[in-house]
Amino acid sequence: MEKKQEEESAKAECTHHDNNVELGFIEEVDDELLLTNQFFPSKVGGKPVWLDLQGIPSAASLTCKNCGNVMQFLIQLYCPVDGESACFHRTIYIFCCRDGQCHQRSAQDCFLVFRSQLPRNNSFYSSQPPDRQNPQNSYDNSLLTKWCSLCSLCGIPSEKKCAKCGTPYCCRQHQVFDWKHGHRENCTSAAKTPIFASNDYLFPQYDVCIDDDDEDNDNDDADSKSDHPTDSKLTGENYHDYIKSDLANQITEADIKSVEDHNHDEEFLEFKEKIRLQPDQILRYKRNGIPLWISSKDIPSSSDIPGCSCGAKRIFEFQIMPQLLHYLKIENSQTSIDWGILLVYTCSKNCLHNNNDKSSNGYMKEFLWRQNYSSAETKS
Numbered sequence: 001m002e003k004k005q006e007e008e009s010a011k012a013e014c015t016h017h018d019n020n021v022e023l024g025f026i027e028e029v030d031d032e033l034l035l036t037n038q039f040f041p042s043k044v045g046g047k048p049v050w051l052d053l054q055g056i057p058s059a060a061s062l063t064c065k066n067c068g069n070v071m072q073f074l075i076q077l078y079c080p081v082d083g084e085s086a087c088f089h090r091t092i093y094i095f096c097c098r099d100g101q102c103h104q105r106s107a108q109d110c111f112l113v114f115r116s117q118l119p120r121n122n123s124f125y126s127s128q129p130p131d132r133q134n135p136q137n138s139y140d141n142s143l144l145t146k147w148c149s150l151c152s153l154c155g156i157p158s159e160k161k162c163a164k165c166g167t168p169y170c171c172r173q174h175q176v177f178d179w180k181h182g183h184r185e186n187c188t189s190a191a192k193t194p195i196f197a198s199n200d201y202l203f204p205q206y207d208v209c210i211d212d213d214d215e216d217n218d219n220d221d222a223d224s225k226s227d228h229p230t231d232s233k234l235t236g237e238n239y240h241d242y243i244k245s246d247l248a249n250q251i252t253e254a255d256i257k258s259v260e261d262h263n264h265d266e267e268f269l270e271f272k273e274k275i276r277l278q279p280d281q282i283l284r285y286k287r288n289g290i291p292l293w294i295s296s297k298d299i300p301s302s303s304d305i306p307g308c309s310c311g312a313k314r315i316f317e318f319q320i321m322p323q324l325l326h327y328l329k330i331e332n333s334q335t336s337i338d339w340g341i342l343l344v345y346t347c348s349k350n351c352l353h354n355n356n357d358k359s360s361n362g363y364m365k366e367f368l369w370r371q372n373y374s375s376a377e378t379k380s
C-alpha cells in the first residue's frame with residue numbers, strides 16, 4: 001500500500017501496533033489528472049479507472065441481478081502485494097446497483113467486486129513511477145482510446161454509439177440519460193469533455209488516502225469540538241443515522257458511554273470504540289487480517305466465503321465502513337442504499353485467470369459480504 005513518506009517514518013516509532021491496519025480517508029480531488037490511469041489511483045465515485053486495459057468487464061457482466069440495470073462504480077483501491085511480481089500493480093474495484101430497492105436483497109445481487117493486476121513491465125504503463133509533481137508529464141490522453149472504448153457517461157466498455165457524433169455508451173439507458181442531460185445540446189459541437197471527467201449521474205468523486213491505524217494513540221481532540229450533541233443517545237438505530245451525518249466526525253466519550261447503556265452487542269461496542277479516534281475512516285485494510293465486525297449477527301463462517309474459481313481459498317482483504325455512505329450524498333430513506341460494513345474477500349493466490357474461462361483474464365471476480373447494523377430484517 002502507498003503511504004506518505006514522512007508519516008510512515010513517524011508511525012514506525014509506534015511499536016505497540018499489533019495489527020497495523022491501514023485506514024482509508026476521503027480527500028477532495030485537487031487535480032483530476034492524478035486520478036487517471038497513469039497514476040494508479042485509489043478513489044471513490046466518478047468513473048472507474050481501469051488498470052488492465054484489456055478484458056474490462058462488459059455491461060452484461062456488470063448488471064444488477066435484481067433490476068437488470070448496469071451497476072455503478074463505487075470505489076477502487078490500489079493495493080499491490082509486496083513480493084509478488086505479478087501484483088506489482090493491483091487494483092480492486094467495487095460496483096453496486098444505484099437502486100436502493102435492490103439493496104434490500106442479497107448483497108450477491110447488488111454488488112460486484114473485481115481484481116486486476118499487472119507486472120511492472122506491461123503493455124500499458126511505463127515501468128517508471130509517474131511524475132506526481134507535474135502530472136502533465138505522465139498523463140497520456142491517447143492511452144484509453146488506443147486500448148478500449150468506454151461509455152462516456154459511466155466509464156465501462158461501450159457497445160453503442162451516438163449516431164450523429166460517435167460518442168460511445170454502454171447501454172441505451174445511459175445514452176438516453178446523457179441525451180436528456182446535455183448531450184442534445186453538445187452532440188455536434190466540437191467541445192468534448194475529457195474522457196475521465198465525472199458527471200452528475202455518477203457517485204461524487206473523491207481521492208482516497210491511506211494511513212496507518214492510529215487507534216492506540218490516545219491524543220485525540222474530538223472532545224474539544226463545540227457543536228457536538230452532548231446528550232445524544234446513540235443506540236444501534238440512531239447511531240446508524242448519526243454516522244452518516246456531518247456530526248460523525250465528533251464522537252465523544254459521552255456518546256460511547258450512552259451507547260454502552262443502551263446496547264449490549266459486544267461487537268457493536270467494540271466497533272464504535274475502535275473507530276472513535278478516527279471516526280471519518282471509510283476503509284480498513286489488512287490483507288489476511290480480521291474484520292472489525294459491526295454486529296454479532298451475520299458474521300460469515302468459513303463455508304459462507306466461497307473459494308476462488310482457481311481452487312484457492314479466499315482471504316479477507318479490506319472493509320468499507322458506513323462512513324462512506326455519508327460522502328455518497330444519497331438521500332436517507334427507508335429504501336436508500338445502505339450497509340453496516342462491506343467486507344471484501346480475495347483469492348489468496350492472486351490468480352490471473354479462471355481455468356475454464358479465458359475471456360475473464362484481466363479482471364477476476366471476487367467476493368463481498370455485507371454486514372448490516374444489528375436488526376433482524378436483512379441478511380447478507
Ligand SMILES: [Zn+2]
Pocket residue numbers: 064065066067068069097098099102110
Ligand atoms: Zn438493481
Ligand SMILES: [Zn+2]
Pocket residue numbers: 070151152153154155156169170171174
Ligand atoms: Zn454507461
Ligand SMILES: [Zn+2]
Pocket residue numbers: 162163164165166167183186187188
Ligand atoms: Zn452525439
Ligand SMILES: [Zn+2]
Pocket residue numbers: 308309310311312347348349350351352
Ligand atoms: Zn484464484
